[in-house]
Amino acid sequence: MSTSWLGGLFGDVYAGRRVLVTGHTGFKGSWLACWLHSMGARVFGLALPPDAEPAHLPLLGLQFEEALVDLRNGPAVADALRRFEPEVVFHLAAQPLVRRSYREPHATFDTNVMGLVNLLEAVRAMPSVRVVVNATTDKCYQNLDTGRAYRETDALGGHDPYSASKACAEIVSASYRASFLAHDDGRGHPVALATARAGNVIGGGDWSEDRLIPDLVRAAMQGRITDIRHPGATRPWQHVLEPLSGYLLLGQRLWADPAACAEAWNFGPEAQGHLSVGEIVARFADEWPAVRHRLDTGPQPHEAALLHLDCRKAQHQLGWRPVWEAGTMLARTAAWYRGWHETGRVATRRDIQQYVADARRAGLEWASR
Template identity: 25%
Template sequence: MRVLVTGANGFVGRHLIHALVKREHEVFAGTRSKEVIFGGQIMSGLLDILDVDSLSSIISKFKPDVIVHLAAQSMVKEAWKQPEYTLRTNVIGTINLLEAIRILSPETKLISIGSSEEYGLSSKYESILTENVPCLPQNPYATSKHAAGQLAMQFANKENLNVIHVRPFNHFGPGQKEGFVISDFASQIIKIEKNLSSTKLRVGNLEAKRDFTHVADVVRAYIMLLEQNVANGYYNVCSGIPRKIDDILKTLISMSSKSIEIELDPNKLVPSEVPSFAGSYEKIKEAVGWTPKIDISDGIHETLEWWRTNKD
C-alpha cells in the first residue's frame, strides 16, 4: 500500500515509518523539519498541514491509499501556554487534510490520531473508558483533538470518506522526548547516574493512575487498522490497566544502581488532573484482532536503556 505519514519525524512517526517499510509498504514521510532521518528507500519531504498548497501537492503526486495523520502539537503543558497555536495546528490542520482528501483523493483511508485526553472528566464516572463514553475534555490539547475527531467523522459521513479516529492512551518507549512521564523519569535517572544533576528526582502527582502502552504495540495497532477493512468510527488503543505513577517510578528506580531521592515539583502538577484513567481495547480487538503484547517492565527497561545510550 502507499502510505503517507504526517508528523513522521515525531516519536511515534519514526517507529511507524520503519515498521511500515518492514511490511513492504511504499511510504512517504511528511515532516516540517528539513532534517531527513530516514533511509534512502523511504520517500520524504517537507509537509506543513497548515500549508494547503504543499499538502495538496504531496497528496496529488503520491496518491496515498492511506494517510496516518500524526502531525500535531501534542503536549498538554504547551497547549496551556499556546492554546491558539494548538487549536490551529490540530484542528485547522486536520480540516486542511480532510479537504485535500475530499477534493483530490476521496478513496484514501484516513487514520486520524486523537488522544485519550479527549475523555477528560468522564474518567471520574467510568472506571474503564469505552468509545461510547461521552468526551469531557479539560485542556486545550484535549479540546483540539476532540474537535479534530468530530470534524473527521462529520466529513466522513457527509462526503462518504473512510475515516478511523484513534484514541491512544499514554504510550512510551525508546526515542520519546522529555515532557512525558516515563521519559521524564528515565532522563532524570540517567542524569543522576552520570553525575549531571543532584540525586533528587523531581516529580508531580505520584498517586494518579494511568494506562500505559509501549510504542511498538501502538504502531502495530495503527498498521492493523490501515491494512484491514475497518468500519468508520472511534477506536481506543490502550492496555486496559490503570497503573499508579508511583509504581512506574519505583520500577525505574529499581533498575538503577544509584541512590535516588524523590522531591515534589509543583510545576509538574497538571491542572484538572483526574485520579485514574484507563481504557477498553475491546472494540479494536474485535475489529482487527489487536491486543497489547509487550510487558510493561520490559518496555520500561528498554526505555531506560535507550536514555543510557542517548543521554549526553
C-alpha cells in the same frame, strides 16, 4: 531485520503500498515509519522538522520522500499529497503536549483541528487515497474521574486545550466521514476514515519536553534528579508498538472493508498496564539505577487524575490485543535508552522484531506469516 522476515504481516497489505505518515519526525511517527518501511511500504512523510535533539528519525537512517511543511499551511499540505499520491494515510502530526497547550492554546487548536481540516480537504481532492487512520488520544473523553474505563461511545470533552482539541478532531473526523468521505464525493470511490484513541506510550527515542520517561532519561544521563509531578495520577501506559500495531491492523481492515471499521477505536493496555506515575518511575528506576527522582510539590496545571480505556471492541471485532505486559514494556524502554547512551546503538528495529515474534507466539492473526 529483513523486509522478507516481516513479510505477511497484516495480510501483506502494506508491501509496495504508497503510505503517508504525518508527524513522521515525531516519536510515534518515526516508529511507525520504520515499521512500514521494514514491511516494504513506499513511505512518505509530512511534518515539521524534529523539535528535539537528539531526534529518533535521523538515528534510524531511513531513506524516503518527505515534505517538511506545517499542517496549518493548507496549500502546502495539498501540494504534498498531490506529489506523493498516497493510498493510505496515517495521521499522527499534532501538538501533543498538555502543558504546552496551556501556554499555546491558539497554536494547539490551530494545529490539531484546522490542521486536520487541511489534511482532510487534501484527501478529498486526491483520488489515490482509500484509507485514513487519524490517531487521537484517550484524553479526548469527557473525564469525570469515575474510575470506569472509557468506551468509544462515551461523551467527548477535554479540560485542557490539548484534550479539547483532540475531542474536536474526533468530531471533525466524524463530520468529514459522514459528509464527504463515506461516499464517492467525486473521487470514484469512498475513503474509509477511522480514529484511534491510544493511551500514554513509552519507548526508546522519545525526547519530548514535559514527558515522564524523557525527563527521567535526560536527568539520568546528566546525573540529575527528576522532579515528579502528579505521582498519583493513573494512566493506561503501553509500549509505542502496541497502539501502532492497532493502527496498522485497523488500516488493513479498512482497506479490505471500508464500511465495517470506519469509526472510533480504543487501543490501550490490559488492566495491569494502568499504573500511577509513581509506580512507573519506581519500576523504571529498577531497570536503570541512574534514574533518581523527588516529588515536585509546587503548583501544577490541571491534569486528569485517572484515565482508563475499555478496549474490548478492538479485541472482539479486530482481533487486536496487547503483546507486552508492563514489566517488558519498561525493560525494553530502559534497555533502548541505556544502549543508546552507553554504546550509541539504536534498538528500534530489534524491538520491532522482538515484538512481532512475541505477537506470533501469542497467536495474534496480524502477525502470522
